[in-house]
Amino acid sequence: VQIGTPLQTTYVQLDTGSNELWVDPICSSSADPSFCSDLGTYNPPSSSTSVDTDIDFEITYGEGSVSGTYYIDNILLAGKAPTNFSASLPSTQFGVGSTSSFVYAGIMGVCYGYPYNTLYYNIIDQLANDGKINSKLFSLALGSVTTTAGEIVFGGVDTMKYSGSLTEVPILFPGPDGSVRYWVNLNSVGNTEPGASSKLYTPAGYSLAVILDSGTSLSYIPQALFNLILADFPGAVAQSDGSYTVPCSFASESGTMNFGFGSVIINVPYSQFIIQPSAGTCYLGVLPTSNTIPILGDTFLRGAYVVYDQSSKAIYLANYVDCGSSLAAVPAGAGAALAFKGSCAAPTTTTSAAPSTTTTTSTTA
Known part of the structure; x- marks a missing residue:
């Protein structure tokens, strides 16, 4: 995913078992520090469109956990060849990690979001709401x-x-x-x-x-x-x-x-x-x-x-x-x-x- 203005690239793990997008794991406490460090980070102060919500989050997985703060910024989902698909999602909420344990990458959760599991629209919700896809x-x-x-x-x-x-x-x-x-x-x-x-x-x-x-x-x-x-x-x-x-x-x-x-x-x-x-x-x-x-x-x-x-x-x-x-x-x-x-x-x-x-x-x- 690419986030902010100008765009900052970071790679995340796709997860159908969770429902939130977050970035920036703490690599020193990850399962694979070297691999984690190669995936890129998002630095909110470097984006002119970044908004700090002052709302904290905490997520626990089967193995690993993360906590941090929710931000709102523009997100670009960028694919690879041969399709080179991209979808721009303005003003999208996601988490930025401040502490994490045993996770080597940020995670894009694509399970049900609002109103079942989140109080805001997640990535799948946003794609449908913005007309990028015909249904969820x-x-x-x-x-x-x-x-x-x-x-x-x-x-x-x-x-x-x-x-x-x-x-x-x-x-x-x-x-x-x-x-x-x-x-x-x-x-x-x-x-x-x-x-x-x-x-x-x-x-x-x-x-x-x-x-x-x-x-x-x-x-x-x-x-x-x-x-x-x-x-x-x-x-x-x-x-x-x-x-x-x-x-x-x-x-x-x-x-x-x-x-x-x-x-x-x-x-x-x-x-x-x-x-x-x-x-x-x-x-x-x-x-x-x-x-x-x-x-x-x-x-x-x-x-x-x-x-x-x-x-x-x-x-x-x-x-x-x-x-x-x-x-x-x-x-x-x-x-x-x-x-x-x-x-x-x-x-x-x-x-x-x-x-x-x-x-x-x-x-x-």
Whole structure:
């Protein structure tokens, strides 16, 4: 994002699990001080259009926290080639950090804003209010572990980032904990091992409320379900921090983890589900929830193309495939995104549906 007059550039992490934009983490207390320092900062006194609201904020995440002061200034959302999209948002409120812990970058939260979670219009609200998008809708292709960037399309879809038709999944509004977030019902979880038939870990009629959260690296599910998955990754070893290492050979196998939502099954290849932070060290991409609400994070989202439609209170899902780029604006109206079919061929590994049972570039259509 670029902020102020003249423009100051800073990079932020896209987060579908939170709802506020803030910048300027304290890099010395971040998870990665060197990387954090390379992302740029916003200095309010250097902007002639900056307004200090004298209102403090504090945000706590699953890991990390930030506090600071709200400012109002002009914001430019600037994308990268090939679209070079930009959207100017005048007089937009956001946070400027003064203290933070264990966060390496500012965060752009794109969950529901006003009036559910904020007392002011957040980025998605502003885009819709200013007529930059037809409704409060955006789509996300997180990309694979081998790509350098994902893609968010404000107000539209990229039909060359998925295969087949989008499937509508209602947002639970509000969620089981009373919050207004991207809660949906997960109806099945299964596995297709290399050279084997698909199997389900969940019974017919299964339903688990989960949050689709790009700000969470792993996925978190109930202990009993986790135990069933763990049994299919022999050689897994529990670590002192609660994570599980697995043999890195799994990452090169052709198996998939399969997540069902109504009639659609999202097949996540092992290569996207296994995390490999360094050569020779691999981690299982899911953990038991313990004190955490059920979340499908990046290890799920790397296999999915997701359209988040606040206006229709719906999520639209398809299997992620990257065959280029072709943007299309989604008109206003309930279910309007369903008219846009993916242009890509189906993934090489697919699973039939169970019976009802990391920088991100911004673009617009």
